[in-house]
Amino acid sequence: MxxxxxxxxxxxxxxxxxxSNRDLGPAVNHALTTVGRPLISQDATRNLIGGGARRMLERAFELTGGELPEDEFESAYGELLVHYEAHIADHxxxxxxxxxxxxxxxxxxxxxxxxxxxxxxxxxxxxxxxxxxxxxxxxxxxxxxxxxxxxxxxxxxxxxxxxxxxxxxxxxxxxxxxxxxxxxxxxxxxxxxxxxxxxxxxxxxxxxxxxxxxxxxxxxxxx
The missing domain is CATH 3.40.50.1000 (HAD superfamily/HAD-like)
Known part of the structure; x- marks a missing residue:
């Protein structure tokens, strides 16, 4: 018009x-489990989103015990991306x-x-x-x-x-x-x-x- x-x-x-938190949240938690960090609730992962996947994962580590060494972070970040791509529209x-x-x-x-x-x-x-x-x-x-x-x-x-x-x-x-x-x-x-x-x-x-x-x-x- x-x-x-x-x-x-x-x-x-x-x-x-x-x-998309319905699928981003599980991907974040998958990445956290690969380095022995505790899981985050669905409500909490919602507050991590913004600025891209890398920043989201950085916030998750800040919330669960602090930063990781760079090589461990990159490995966990890769795990997040692989999991997310495989389940990108499940929910x-x-x-x-x-x-x-x-x-x-x-x-x-x-x-x-x-x-x-x-x-x-x-x-x-x-x-x-x-x-x-x-x-x-x-x-x-x-x-x-x-x-x-x-x-x-x-x-x-x-x-x-x-x-x-x-x-x-x-x-x-x-x-x-x-x-x-x-x-x-x-x-x-x-x-x-x-x-x-x-x-x-x-x-x-x-x-x-x-x-x-x-x-x-x-x-x-x-x-």
Whole structure:
């Protein structure tokens, strides 16, 4: 629809489009068991997500006894990735209302992008498994553009806008990584209160906060 204020809407993946802690949590715990660390509850692993798998595992080790020597960490990190890839969509699902919201935006002429700090190959594999890949014009992972260019840097947003042919862009996410990336790229951002918030949603600094996907389109219309 010609009067919709945005030509492009970008989405974070974990904790925004999908509830992936259902499979990330078991992968973290698998990695912890390989070095004799205690398991973490599902509720606790939810709070570790953000900034990519490596940072997630670093937080897990901080929580269960402190840092590991580099070689042991790299071995455990490899175990996490192997386990996660093998079980990437066993239990992960899109959030309620997510697919309908994406369809509504597409009907309004929006191009959709995934902008995630998750490794690109795993992002694509997950979206493929959930049948969501074709909804997006571009999928950018934390490693796509190289070191130092993942969120909160603005580069991924700038690149998505370029690939999509330009136009007004809005970001949708659940964490400070998403909000800071949007601020650095000078674009508006909507935060989801039901994601993997690393601060209370009202304190993330987003332009709007929503409690359900059914409110996304109207929130974007008000920006």
């Amino acid at each position: 010609a009067d919709f204020p945005f030509e492009i809407v970008g989405f974070d993946l974990d904790g925004t489009l999908v509830d 992960t699902v899109p959030y309620p209302g997510c697919l309908d919201a994406l369809d509504d935006l597409a009907r309004r002429g929006c191009k959709l992008a995934v902008i995630t700090n998750k490794i690109e190959v795993y992002s694509r594999k997950l979206l493929d498994a959930l049948g969501m890949t074709d909804r997006f014009e571009v999928i950018l992972g934390g490693d796509t553009l190289g070191p130092g260019r993942a969120k909160p840097a603005p580069d991924m947003i700038d690149t998505a806008i370029l690939i999509c042919g330009g136009g007004r862009f809005a970001m949708v996410g659940d964490s400070t990584f998403d909000v800071k990336a949007a601020r650095n790229a000078r674009v508006p951002v909507v935060a989801l209160s039901f994601g993997y918030n690393d601060l209370p949603a009202a304190e993330l600094g987003a332009d709007a906060v929503i409690d359900r996907y059914e409110d996304l389109v109207s929130a974007l219309e008000r920006l």
